[in-house]
Amino acid sequence: xxxxxxxxxxxxxxxxxxxxxxxxxxxxxxxxxxxxxxxxxxxxxxxxxxxxxxxxxxxxxxxxxxxxxxxxxxxxxxxxxxxxxxxxxxxxxxxxxxxxxxxxxxxxxxxxxxxxxxx
Numbered sequence: 001x002x003x004x005x006x007x008x009x010x011x012x013x014x015x016x017x018x019x020x021x022x023x024x025x026x027x028x029x030x031x032x033x034x035x036x037x038x039x040x041x042x043x044x045x046x047x048x049x050x051x052x053x054x055x056x057x058x059x060x061x062x063x064x065x066x067x068x069x070x071x072x073x074x075x076x077x078x079x080x081x082x083x084x085x086x087x088x089x090x091x092x093x094x095x096x097x098x099x100x101x102x103x104x105x106x107x108x109x110x111x112x113x114x115x116x117x118x119x
Contacts, residue, residue: 015094016054018042019087020065025079033076041069051090058085 022038045065046054054061066083073080090098 015091016046016051017087017089017091018046018085021082021084021086022069022080023082024073025081034073034078037069037072037076037078041065041072044068051094054088058088061085 020038020042022034024034042065045061045068049057049061062084066080069080069083
């Protein structure tokens with residue numbers, strides 16, 4: 001039987017949005033069962049990673065999602081052949097906080113430079 005490909009877009013929290021591409025091999029495919037399993041799996045896996053890890057370890061995260069999804073979906077005769085994170089974005093508040101942190105770090109470095117120059 002041919003596989004099926006589905007793209008899911010989930011807002012894990014106000015801070016993280018993830019688009020996930022899932023290629024499945026259905027056997028008596030239960031379409032209603034897959035979205036909730038994918039969402040539960042995604043939340044469970046993403047909770048173990050920081051924002052920077054989600055970016056730098058994208059492939060590892062995808063593999064972990066695939067493994068857990070395979071176990072959860074097996075009872076519905078759904079086998080995920082491939083799972084990949086196709087889009088990963090962060091909410092406005094999170095992005096603003098990162099930018100503010102970077103600005104504060106740059107200002108601190110500038111202050112240190114000014115003090116050193118004044119000596």
